[in-house]
Amino acid sequence: MERADFICFAAAMLNTLFNMKKVGVREIVHGFSKLHKSLNPGQSVDITSHGQPIGQYIKRPCPPRQNAELLQGCLQRWLRPEVGDAILKRLLAEEE
Numbered sequence: 578m579e580r581a582d583f584i585c586f587a588a589a590m591l592n593t594l595f596n597m598k599k600v601g602v603r604e605i606v607h608g609f610s611k612l613h614k615s616l617n618p619g620q621s622v623d624i625t626s627h628g629q630p631i632g633q634y635i636k637r638p639c640p641p642r643q644n645a646e647l648l649q650g651c652l653q654r655w656l657r658p659e660v661g662d663a664i665l666k667r668l669l670a671e672e673e
Contacts, residue, residue, distance in 0.1 A: 586619075586638075598622040605634070 600612060600622050612622065612634075619638035623630050 599625050599630075602626050602631070 598621075602624060604612065605624055613636065616622070616636040618636055621633055621635040624632040624634060
């Protein structure tokens with residue numbers, strides 16, 4: 578996973594936790610393009626009718642990568658023996 582992909586994923590998760598917007602059906606019907614432009618990729622809004630949630634709109638996140646390409650990227654960047662050794666060394670140092 579490239580850094581940009583990770584940042585996009587992290588931003589989407591943080592948005593879900595902290596920045597969920599709510600809009601009424603009328604706002605969706607009459608101002609969809611304005612709403613869509615105001616959202617970042619992966620950001621979502623709850624759609625309400627009379628204050629009750631009836632749906633959710635999520636702006637399409639970053640395009641997904643092919644699984645083989647993702648696996649290869651992980652193997653090259655993070656799943657190397659040196660990375661595991663560094664993590665183990667850090668954990669052992671914290672125990673001392």
